[in-house]
Amino acid sequence: MATYSTNEFKAGLKVMLEGDPCAIIENEFVKPGKGQAFNRVKLRNLKTDKVWERTFKSGESIEAADVLETELQYLYNDGEFWYFMDTESFEQIGADKQAVSNSAQWLKEEAMCTVTLWDDVPLRVTTPNFVELEIVETDPGMKGDTASGGSKPANLSTGAVVRVPLFVQIGEVIRIDTRTGEYVSRAKDS
Amino acid sequence: MAEHEDDLVEPDFWRPNADWETIEARARLLRSVREFFYHRHVIEVETPLLSQGTITDPHISPLVVNSPLSSNPYYLQTSPEYAMKRLLASGAGSIFQIAKAFRSDEVGRKHNPEFTLLEWYRLGWDHLQLIEEVDNLLVECLGCGRGDTVSYYTLFQQYLEINPHCCDENQLRQVAERHINIGDMALADTDAWLDLLFSHCIEPHLGQGRPTFVVEYPHSQAALAQVKEELIDGERVHVAKRFEVFFEGLELANGYHELTDPKEQKRRFAVDQEKLSLSGSQCLVDQGSIDQGTAERRPVDQRLLAAMESGLPSCAGVALGIDRLLMLMLGKDSLSEVLVFDFYKA
Numbered sequence: 152m153a154t155y156s157t158n159e160f161k162a163g164l165k166v167m168l169e170g171d172p173c174a175i176i177e178n179e180f181v182k183p184g185k186g187q188a189f190n191r192v193k194l195r196n197l198k199t200d201k202v203w204e205r206t207f208k209s210g211e212s213i214e215a216a217d218v219l220e221t222e223l224q225y226l227y228n229d230g231e232f233w234y235f236m237d238t239e240s241f242e243q244i245g246a247d248k249q250a251v252s253n254s255a256q257w258l259k260e261e262a263m264c265t266v267t268l269w270d271d272v273p274l275r276v277t278t279p280n281f282v283e284l285e286i287v288e289t290d291p292g293m294k295g296d297t298a299s300g301g302s303k304p305a306n307l308s309t310g311a312v313v314r315v316p317l318f319v320q321i322g323e324v325i326r327i328d329t330r331t332g333e334y335v336s337r338a339k340d341s
Numbered sequence: 342m343a344e345h346e347d348d349l350v351e352p353d354f355w356r357p358n359a360d361w362e363t364i365e366a367r368a369r370l371l372r373s374v375r376e377f378f379y380h381r382h383v384i385e386v387e388t389p390l391l392s393q394g395t396i397t398d399p400h401i402s403p404l405v406v407n408s409p410l411s412s413n414p415y416y417l418q419t420s421p422e423y424a425m426k427r428l429l430a431s432g433a434g435s436i437f438q439i440a441k442a443f444r445s446d447e448v449g450r451k452h453n454p455e456f457t458l459l460e461w462y463r464l465g466w467d468h469l470q471l472i473e474e475v476d477n478l479l480v481e482c483l484g485c486g487r488g489d490t491v492s493y494y495t496l497f498q499q500y501l502e503i504n505p506h507c508c509d510e511n512q513l514r515q516v517a518e519r520h521i522n523i524g525d526m527a528l529a530d531t532d533a534w535l536d537l538l539f540s541h542c543i544e545p546h547l548g549q550g551r552p553t554f555v556v557e558y559p560h561s562q563a564a565l566a567q568v569k570e571e572l573i574d575g576e577r578v579h580v581a582k583r584f585e586v587f588f589e590g591l592e593l594a595n596g597y598h599e600l601t602d603p604k605e606q607k608r609r610f611a612v613d614q615e616k617l618s619l620s621g622s623q624c625l626v627d628q629g630s631i632d633q634g635t636a637e638r639r640p641v642d643q644r645l646l647a648a649m650e651s652g653l654p655s656c657a658g659v660a661l662g663i664d665r666l667l668m669l670m671l672g673k674d675s676l677s678e679v680l681v682f683d684f685y686k687a
Contacts, residue, residue, distance in 0.1 A: 180449025184595045185564050186400050186536035205522045
């Protein structure tokens with residue numbers, strides 16, 4: 152079983168804490184000139200996405216988490232699992248609702264996603280920062296209204312709803328920032 | 342080391358951490374420190390970085406250097422304290438030194454294994470007189486207000502509502518658990534629990550806009566300071582004639598009314614050695630495969646003890662972190678930004 156000593160702690164390191172895989176966000180070495188040293192660590196629980204603060208005695212070791220990030224292609228969703236494929240080995244893997252979470256609304260078939268695996272099970276699915284999706288439903292805007300100011304809801308092919316400018320119409324493909332869920336622009340080739 | 346290899350891939354891996362303005366600011370700081378002491382008739386000295394004896398403090402880990410000239414290793418100094426005290430015992434007056442010091446396992450935003458210390462000794466002074474002089478230096482360098490002096494006890498009362506001089510390990514653990522997520526952390530003694538509470542719950546609040554001088558540390562944390570009796574909360578307790586200086590939540594300096602009694606010094610070295618061997622054996626239990634020979638053994642500085650036997654004059658001394666001072670003067674966030682090359686670029 153691999154372990155990391157506090158001397159090896161740094162941002163990005165994946166460790167096990169209270170049974171859950173976590174990623175170190177920040178590691179601060181705290182030591183009085185004369186006295187016991189500590190590592191004050193901020194970690195993200197990779198299962199729940201919650202941020203924890205934890206202090207370790209310097210020199211302690213904790214278990215490493217077998218966490219791997221892979222680029223996989225999204226295939227389809229059967230209502231319970233979202234399936235992804237390794238484009239080299241053609242191996243398929245199903246991610247559950249907790250792993251896909253908010254990313255579900257941005258998943259377009261054949262899109263490449265970052266799938267974080269823990270002990271070979273998908274832990275988290277991260278879509279690219281920008282995706283291009285088609286508008287399937289929105290109120291028709293006024294003709295010639297190209298000024299900014301107004302916006303309206305639009306339903307996208309994946310089921311997501313975003314606010315778009317009035318001039319954008321059904322059938323158009325738009326670019327969205329998945330981190331904020333906001334409209335960025337019309338896609339270049341639409 | 343993995344980080345090391347990563348760094349080599351960066352095209353800028355050879356460049357300095359500090360920018361040129363910072364390097365010039367360091368030069369000005371060093372010059373003004375030297376002038377400060379020149380005007381006060383304190384003489385600058387230089388002592389070796391390498392020593393055959395080393396520190397016994399279990400929380401400070403020295404770097405070991407091997408030489409074909411000696412069958413025993415030498416140690417890089419963790420501070421110039423012992424060599425300067427030998428000078429004092431030999432008849433020197435008040436002295437100061439700006440020197441590199443090394444601690445093998447301290448690295449982070451506020452730590453670098455190789456750092457610069459300003460250390461000085463005042464003959465015939467006690468720690469309270471020395472606090473005044475540190476205050477003068479900090480007012481000059483930082484342009485801050487005059488410092489406040491507060492006791493270790495008062496701070497624990499103010500921030501945690503406990504008396505640090507009479508809590509046991511269990512009580513301290515309970516207090517720590519209320520304030521800090523520590524899991525099942527095990528610590529060696531009450532002082533380690535006090536260190537945890539002080540560093541997490543008190544230190545970040547100290548020295549806002551003006552330095553805070555903390556005095557009257559528990560006698561178990563006296564290190565090389567004299568001890569006196571004090572009436573605290575209706576009880577007679579022994580406290581160390583030691584002070585620490587904090588500014589903007591950062592520990593800047595540590596000073597003592599120096600212990601001059603060689604018998605007491607020997608006794609404290611022995612207590613440290615005992616703690617070291619205990620932590621050594623703990624290490625053996627934890628890591629199973631380590632062989633007995635690697636349990637840490639550090640040679641006590643016999644020359645310091647001999648100097649104290651011959652007579653160390655009454656004095657007060659303090660060590661101040663120059664890199665941290667510069668970091669605070671320039672409003673920088675980490676030590677790396679004020680070092681020409683930090684540990685990873687050295």
